[in-house]
Amino acid sequence: MEPQTSQTITVTVNGETYEREVEARRLLIHFIRDDLDLTGSHVGCDTGNCGACSVIYNGQLVKSCMLLAVQADGARIETVEGLAPEDGKLHALQQSFSDHHALQCGYCTPGMLMSAKALLDANPSASEEEIRKGLQGNICRCTGYWNIIDAVKAVAR
Template identity: 65%
Template structure:
């Protein structure tokens, strides 16, 4: 057995570290070493995207990366989306309101891909949304409601932003 190596990451704002074998996949590190089981393992072959996390601002399939590669990285998983007080992220609210999930297995990955999409493109077209989630498979919804959920979130986030701008204007 290859010797263990120390991996330090910042996960959802918290510094965490563990000594792991180099062959440990990032998804197993997240689920087993860090006990964050919101990130799912679907196909385990880089196809389905259920294991998607945001690593240094970019989505990656955590089943296709070794934990040692993530040493020093900042990782956002589905557990990090809601606020500390438990208020859902606009995307989570959107998936709930628009019925963007049925069995829910793909949802953590869908949320992380949508999160990165809206971060880079706050007002995506339907085509851009479909392209943005093209690395995530859903076998229940037919995607229609997922697209609707992302549109809901985009609209809500834009509204919150403009209200914040107005409030800031008033404060000045």
């Protein structure tokens, strides 16, 4: 294998497999949003601080602006678009976010939901402190986090 400026990758996102040619320099978030047209994940910073681009990558929460798309060759990725079950209902976290008014503008929400899901997948009965710690990598500028923490806590019970 020799270095290349672009390559063809195969990625499974929300159960669907995509094969695309992508430049090596393209960040995973741009690949997801611009190449795959899955625009639920967002970009809120350019330094890996905000977490709006958080996705679950091979079972682990990551910021998709902190990986190259080519690194994801062969990866399984879950984004907010795959969160709700197919029967038209919302995922418990999505419903709880709405019930607790845990979102206003909604821009951080997809990343926040993925962080909450990763947390509860690993620790279904997370405490308030664990929830805060689990959401530390996601910036919300609307809510002050209080309602988000309450929303996750309600599902954690």
